[in-house]
Amino acid sequence: MERGRKEKKEVLEQMRRIVRSRPNDAVKLAFLDKEQVEEIDGMDLFLLSELKRSGNGGVEVKLSDPLQTMERLLAVLREGETSPAESFYRALENGAGGKDAL
Template sequence: MLISKKPRLPPETVERFCLELFSCCSPREAARRTGIDESAGIRLSLSRRVQKRLAKYYASREYTLMRAREGLERIAFGRVNDAVELALSGDEENYSRFDGADLFSVSEIKRVKGGGVEIKFFDRLKAIEQLVSLDERIRGISEGDEFVRAFEQAAQEGDVDEQA
């Protein structure tokens, strides 16, 4: 009996999975976004190479800001279909079908006395304002990084005098 190994994913797929996992913090969601099987995504999220890559992302200020940006984008421009379906669904026994629902834009859910459900969403306009502000910060970091790289290169070439 031959035991076949599952084929390794291409490096670009693993990298995309890592970015998606960093963004959404859910192996299942990252797998879905990357186009791989959920069980493969869960296994991959536990692998050493993915854990190392995630550690690098978390250590990087720019990636952390990019992750915040992605969250703000989801709030500002994301779909709210699952939340609306949940609010309109009167079938409490089948709420389990909402286990994988995208409720990222929801800030609060509560049951009202009349038997309905009240759902509050994050403010999309505030999220857009924060996106604009964050983009300015990210651009500033990128420009600062470029300056530091240029300065280091000039120092290596001897163009800059080092003074104590």
């Protein structure tokens, strides 16, 4: 049970990091020369999903959608919440001895 909470916390933190990231470094990466490879270590590339360079100089950069990530984050955070009706039903069920009382 504790492991599941820890993994959920880590996933939420990664999602928060994606939401806060900016695309600047992903764009810089697309135009780096071979001599500038050392700069990659200091870049924030959390939004980067895909990077393609063609032989004729064309560049394609695909980024994660922060809005979609925020929607997923909210859904995960709401998973733990229960509606008042569900809480009431569970309380009734537990008060009557639960499902296994028969």
